[in-house]
Structures are given as structure tokens and as C-alpha cells.
Amino acid sequence: MGHIIVEVMPKPEILDPQGKAVGSALPRLGITSFTSVRQGKCFHLTVDGPVTDELLADARRAAEEVLSNPIIEDVVRVEELTDAAGGAL
Amino acid sequence: MGHIIVEVMPKPEILDPQGKAVGSALPRLGITSFTSVRQGKCFHLTVDGPVTDELLADARRAAEEVLSNPIIEDVVRVEELTDAAGGAL
Numbered sequence: 483m484g485h486i487i488v489e490v491m492p493k494p495e496i497l498d499p500q501g502k503a504v505g506s507a508l509p510r511l512g513i514t515s516f517t518s519v520r521q522g523k524c525f526h527l528t529v530d531g532p533v534t535d536e537l538l539a540d541a542r543r544a545a546e547e548v549l550s551n552p553i554i555e556d557v558v559r560v561e562e563l564t565d566a567a568g569g570a571l
Numbered sequence: 572m573g574h575i576i577v578e579v580m581p582k583p584e585i586l587d588p589q590g591k592a593v594g595s596a597l598p599r600l601g602i603t604s605f606t607s608v609r610q611g612k613c614f615h616l617t618v619d620g621p622v623t624d625e626l627l628a629d630a631r632r633a634a635e636e637v638l639s640n641p642i643i644e645d646v647v648r649v650e651e652l653t654d655a656a657g658g659a660l
Contacts, residue, residue, distance in 0.1 A: 486605075491613070504614065504637060507637050519617070520614065522615070524580070524613045525609070525610050526580065526609045528605060528606045528608070529605055544600065544602050548597060548600060
């Protein structure tokens with residue numbers, strides 16, 4: 483069983499109120515190291531069997547057509563999820 | 572200028588209605604390769620200068636205390652974002 487990760491972020495020129503809210507909450511915790519925070523979405527797609535190039539192409543198409551809104555968002559990553567990164571799945 | 576990515580996913584035992592909705596929209600596009608879809612959040616944190624272990628520790632603390640709700644979500648990844656993955660930043 484394989485997993486593909488798709489990461490979608492708001493375009494750089496789009497305001498990101500959720501990210502801004504998080505960014506201004508951090509100093510209250512004493513965390514002042516971060517100059518900006520942007521919030522996006524990620525999707526874990528599960529496939530039967532191994533991840534093939536064909537499945538990655540399907541994931542890329544799904545990312546462009548369903549998982550993101552191309553007017554305000556960019557698909558920044560579509561790749562196989564390795565065990566190290568998907569430990570919590 | 573460095574970037575850290577934090578990825579937060581709903582715990583496996585938690586229902587994920589957004590992911591389910593996406594999963595059932597895909598076959599309408601003719602994409603039937605995926606057996607399940609889970610939707611999570613990701614955050615890109617920007618730091619001045621290079622990403623150090625200390626900054627990663629700050630990011631891990633922010634992830635646990637602000638960016639995720641530990642009752643229903645797991646922090647699945649906190650790491651430096653390389654240029655390859657963050658091209659759209």
C-alpha cells in the first residue's frame with residue numbers, strides 16, 4: 483500500500499488570514515523566531531500496491547482539478563510519501 | 572532566509588469529512604486509483620537566516636502547542652523546507 487502526498491499553498495500574493503493569525507499567536511508563547519507563517523493544505527492519497535508514475539500523474543491531475551483552487555492556490559508538491567514522513571498514517 | 576514545514580494530519584481514528592468529500596469527488600473526474608484521501612494542514616514558517624536545530628525545536632513546540640490540536644491531530648512532519656519542495660514560496 484502506497485501513499486502520495488499533495489501539498490497546496492495559497493499563492494504568495496494572496497492574503498492568508500489563517501497564517502497571519504497563527505503567526506501573531508506565536509509570540510504569546512514566547513516563540514519569536516518566525517518572521518512569517520503561511521497555512522496550506524495537504525492531502526494523503528492512498529493507493530493499492532506501489533506508487534507508479536501513472537498514479538503520480540493521476541495525483542497531479544487530481545491536485546490541479548479538485549484539491550486546489552488555481553485562482554488562489556498553488557500545488558507545491560506531489561510525491562510519494564515515504565515511511566519516514568508518514569509514520570502517523 | 573530559511574523555511575520550515577510543519578505538517579498536521581487528523582489522527583487515523585478520527586473521521587475526516589473533508590478528505591471523504593474529496594475522495595468521493597475524484598471518481599467523477601475519472602480518477603479511481605485512490606482508495607482513500609485524508610486532508611490535513613501544512614504550515615510554512617519563515618526564519619531569518621539558516622534553519623538551525625534550535626529553530627527546528629521552536630517549530631516543533633509551535634506545532635504541538637498552536638498549530639495542532641493534540642486531541643484530534645498528529646504532527647507528522649517538522650523539517651527544513653528545501654528549495655525543491657518550496658519552489659512556489
